[in-house]
Amino acid sequence: MKAVVYDKKNSPDRLVFCDIDKPVPDENEVLIKIHAVSLNAADYRSIKMGMIPKRKIFGADIAGRIESAGKNIAFFKPGDEVLGDLGSYGFGGLAEYVTAPEKALIMKPGSVSFEEGAALPMAAMTALQALRDKALIKKGDRVLIVGCSGGVGTFALQLARYFEASATGVCSSGNVQQALSLGADHVIDYKKDDFTKMKERYNIILGINGNYPLLKYRKALAPGGTYVMVGGSLSQIFKSLTLGWILSSGSKKMTSLAAKAKQPDLEFLAKLLEKGIIKPVIDRRYTLEQAAEAMNYIKQGHSAGKVVINIS
Ligand SMILES: NC(=O)c1ccc[n+]([C@@H]2O[C@H](COP(=O)([O-])OP(=O)(O)OC[C@H]3O[C@@H](n4cnc5c(N)ncnc54)[C@H](OP(=O)(O)O)[C@@H]3O)[C@@H](O)[C@H]2O)c1
Numbered sequence: 001m002k003a004v005v006y007d008k009k010n011s012p013d014r015l016v017f018c019d020i021d022k023p024v025p026d027e028n029e030v031l032i033k034i035h036a037v038s039l040n041a042a043d044y045r046s047i048k049m050g051m052i053p054k055r056k057i058f059g060a061d062i063a064g065r066i067e068s069a070g071k072n073i074a075f076f077k078p079g080d081e082v083l084g085d086l087g088s089y090g091f092g093g094l095a096e097y098v099t100a101p102e103k104a105l106i107m108k109p110g111s112v113s114f115e116e117g118a119a120l121p122m123a124a125m126t127a128l129q130a131l132r133d134k135a136l137i138k139k140g141d142r143v144l145i146v147g148c149s150g151g152v153g154t155f156a157l158q159l160a161r162y163f164e165a166s167a168t169g170v171c172s173s174g175n176v177q178q179a180l181s182l183g184a185d186h187v188i189d190y191k192k193d194d195f196t197k198m199k200e201r202y203n204i205i206l207g208i209n210g211n212y213p214l215l216k217y218r219k220a221l222a223p224g225g226t227y228v229m230v231g232g233s234l235s236q237i238f239k240s241l242t243l244g245w246i247l248s249s250g251s252k253k254m255t256s257l258a259a260k261a262k263q264p265d266l267e268f269l270a271k272l273l274e275k276g277i278i279k280p281v282i283d284r285r286y287t288l289e290q291a292a293e294a295m296n297y298i299k300q301g302h303s304a305g306k307v308v309i310n311i312s
Pocket of ligand 1: 040041042045122123126146147148149150151152153170171172173174175190208209210211229230231232233257258259260298301302303304305
């Protein structure tokens with residue numbers, strides 16, 4: 001099969017488009033013919049940190065069709081269309097075929113395309129778990145989404161609207177219209193204005209991208225409010241993990257998210273997608289042969305939504 005394999009000797013991209021053996025599923029796995037895969041920060045951050053999957057193939061979020069199933073597989077059968085996040089199961093999405101346990105997958109709704117299915121898992125589950133599980137979002141909450149225009153942020157805006165909260169997004173000038181079209185009530189262009197100097201206070205702040213002092217985030221919280229560090233620069237992540245708990249005193253909470261792939265969450269999000277309540281924003285499309293180019297693009301940190309690789 002065709003695949004994009006990590007090779008540390010291959011400079012500068014370290015990703016090589018080549019022919020390798022098709023994987024063989026064990027009795028607890030299915031073999032999936034991949035139709036689309038989307039990239040996440042987890043892909044390029046893993047490369048940077050030297051965390052290379054066993055099969056040396058990146059790409060976690062996949063959508064495809066089951067080709068065959070091991071003898072212990074109860075739920076899926078050949079021909080089923082599925083989607084899933086393989087980040088905890090060895091990645092493997094930058095290829096024509098991958099094997100996966102059934103707990104990594106859900107059925108893809110028939111009305112959802114393969115590329116939409118591949119764009120959903122990691123980014124949407126992260127946004128959902130940040131808003132619902134960490135920040136306990138409720139109707140009427142004022143939510144600030146810092147970094148609202150990337151993969152996670154575009155889902156966070158749509159989910160805040162679904163939960164009937166009022167969302168303010170922070171992004172650069174070129175993405176303001178996109179944020180408004182996704183349901184933001186207000187948008188702050190970080191190239192022109194600084195939310196930390198404004199007087200508005202928020203019940204929830206998601207720090208998805210950027211790098212702001214934690215004390216300024218804390219100041220922007222309303223009494224009883226929660227800040228959730230989702231991502232951003234490595235120094236922002238480090239500061240939140242080490243100092244967040246100290247600043248959590250009083251009624252304001254400063255927390256961090258470590259999102260996990262969960263089948264019920266993915267089912268819930270796929271239902272919202274099927275009903276048209278959320279929709280992935282697809283910034284760019286690439287072929288499998290162009291995977292290194294796609295990875296270089298998302299590495300720059302300015303993709304407006306998701307980057308998808310269509311395989312067949
Ligand atoms: N905690 C977890 O479990 C978890 C799970 C998944 C992802 N993450 C993290 O979440 C972060 C976002 O992931 P993603 O997939 O959404 O990334 P992404 O798609 O690459 O994000 C790109 C977006 O970030 C925006 N951005 C860049 N610098 C910004 C700044 N200074 N202020 C505001 N926005 C800025 C860009 O908007 P402009 O072009 O408008 O600047 C661009 O639209 C990453 O750091 C990732 O590692 C964490």
